[in-house]
Amino acid sequence: MIESLVNIFSKDGVLTDRSDLAIWGTDWTRSYKVAPSAVVFPKKTEEVVALVRLANESGFCLVPSGGRTGLSGGAVASDGEVVVSFEKMNRILDFNRTDQIVRCESGVVTQALQEYADDKGMYYPVDFASSGSSHIGGNIATNAGGIKVIRYGLTRDWVLGLKVVTGTGDVIDCNRGLIKNATGYDLRHLFIGSEGTLGFIVEAEIRLAPKPVPQRVMVLGVNELHSLLSILETFQAELTLSAFEFFSDLALAKVLNHRSLQKPLSSENSFYALIEYDAKDDPIAFEAFQKTIDLGWVSDGVVSQSDAQAAALWSLREGITESIAPHTPYKNDVSVRISEVPGFLSDVDQVVNRRYPEFDVCWFGHIGDGNLHLNILRPDNISSEEFYRRCHDISPELFDLIQHRGGSISAEHGVGLLKRDFLSFSRSPAEIEIMRKLKSVFDPNNIMNPGKILR
Numbered sequence: 001m002i003e004s005l006v007n008i009f010s011k012d013g014v015l016t017d018r019s020d021l022a023i024w025g026t027d028w029t030r031s032y033k034v035a036p037s038a039v040v041f042p043k044k045t046e047e048v049v050a051l052v053r054l055a056n057e058s059g060f061c062l063v064p065s066g067g068r069t070g071l072s073g074g075a076v077a078s079d080g081e082v083v084v085s086f087e088k089m090n091r092i093l094d095f096n097r098t099d100q101i102v103r104c105e106s107g108v109v110t111q112a113l114q115e116y117a118d119d120k121g122m123y124y125p126v127d128f129a130s131s132g133s134s135h136i137g138g139n140i141a142t143n144a145g146g147i148k149v150i151r152y153g154l155t156r157d158w159v160l161g162l163k164v165v166t167g168t169g170d171v172i173d174c175n176r177g178l179i180k181n182a183t184g185y186d187l188r189h190l191f192i193g194s195e196g197t198l199g200f201i202v203e204a205e206i207r208l209a210p211k212p213v214p215q216r217v218m219v220l221g222v223n224e225l226h227s228l229l230s231i232l233e234t235f236q237a238e239l240t241l242s243a244f245e246f247f248s249d250l251a252l253a254k255v256l257n258h259r260s261l262q263k264p265l266s267s268e269n270s271f272y273a274l275i276e277y278d279a280k281d282d283p284i285a286f287e288a289f290q291k292t293i294d295l296g297w298v299s300d301g302v303v304s305q306s307d308a309q310a311a312a313l314w315s316l317r318e319g320i321t322e323s324i325a326p327h328t329p330y331k332n333d334v335s336v337r338i339s340e341v342p343g344f345l346s347d348v349d350q351v352v353n354r355r356y357p358e359f360d361v362c363w364f365g366h367i368g369d370g371n372l373h374l375n376i377l378r379p380d381n382i383s384s385e386e387f388y389r390r391c392h393d394i395s396p397e398l399f400d401l402i403q404h405r406g407g408s409i410s411a412e413h414g415v416g417l418l419k420r421d422f423l424s425f426s427r428s429p430a431e432i433e434i435m436r437k438l439k440s441v442f443d444p445n446n447i448m449n450p451g452k453i454l455r
């Protein structure tokens with residue numbers, strides 16, 4: 001197999017050293033065995049096609065790899081697979097100003113696309129803490145969300161075209177940058193969020209937005225979890241928000257300690273809301289702030305006076321994932337409809353207090369779009385394996401609540417390996433059966449990221 005891979009990628013395009021396999025065979029999850037047999041680095045679509053054909057003929061499996069920032073094990077290779085890293089397919093190919101579409105390869109780093117858009121006087125609004133490493137291809141494969149979803153939507157909303165190599169080695173161009181295209185099934189949307197199980201994205205056409213007006217960031221101290229939604233409603237009644245995020249005091253403490261930062265407020269609060277809005281709306285935002293103080297939902301607040309201060313406030317939220325990483329957290333990335341959030345929060349709070357009494361639970365997330373991140377932190381005296389198993393065993397109780405409220409067990413991180421065994425809490429047997437059938441159409445030999453999403 002290695003010889004055939006070298007024929008396609010040449011010697012320096014195939015890595016087999018144990019240390020390289022350990023790097024490219026995984027993502028940010030730390031709970032799975034990492035055991036690929038090789039890593040390859042295609043530079044063009046033809047090489048991906050040749051690889052997929054070879055894998056079909058020889059019977060080996062492929063795992064796609066982008067910026068390796070995934071949190072559900074979607075890019076983990078545990079069983080002798082060949083990892084396909086897209087980091088050398090990282091060219092921005094062209095920008096059409098009339099169409100406002102940028103065409104790029106899948107290994108372009110999110111931040112590079114954001115900067116490219118900025119250079120062109122435009123804006124790519126999908127943003128998250130891992131933008132500096134994550135790839136566009138991975139974002140599309142997981143339909144990444146992030147911190148601006150309430151205003152700008154998810155990755156899906158910005159993809160106007162996709163070039164994909166399917167599991168049979170066919171190359172298909174989906175939608176070709178069209179805004180209107182009513183010619184039957186939109187296969188583009190099948191590949192978005194398919195986690196590399198149907199085909200590998202090699203190129204994308206991404207729509208850009210006009211540059212936003214100057215933004216302002218406010219951080220508010222909140223004592224009760226259930227006040228967060230009332231605060232959101234108060235602000236949203238008067239102005240258009242770009243973000244409404246929250247985090248708990250534990251999350252804040254971890255970031256302050258990890259990044260050696262100062263507390264944003266002098267008061268102690270159980271929760272914090274981070275709100276971003278158009279700076280020109282300051283008077284309306286200050287009025288809403290006063291209202292939330294008068295109603296006792298907010299104890300204190302701080303507002304950015306400069307872009308640097310706005311970035312500093314954002315870092316309190318964006319630094320959470322890396323600050324808690326040493327605790328190898330068990331990640332729950334769940335969502336319900338916004339109207340279900342208050343009831344859901346109190347249900348979850350009860351389960352957490354009952355079932356995780358000896359674990360620290362770190363709450364944060366994009367509460368403005370109904371997405372909560374509930375991270376269970378591993379105590380130092382429990383091994384990763386034991387901790388993962390215990391959290392996994394408790395998960396169904398949490399997922400029951402989600403099912404009951406019609407929510408999702410994976411809002412934006414994907415199913416991967418972490419949520420695979422729980423898929424039925426969010427998808428019906430009929431839906432899962434259709435997903436299996438679709439998989440067999442695009443990937444009849446089950447060589448494309450096998451075992452992810454579906455067992």
Ligand code: MLT
Pocket residue numbers: 071128129146318320321333365373
């Ligand atoms: C975030 O919202 O910061 C990301 O989804 C990452 C995470 O949940 O850890």
Ligand code: ZN
Pocket residue numbers: 146365366373412
């Ligand atoms: Zn998130």
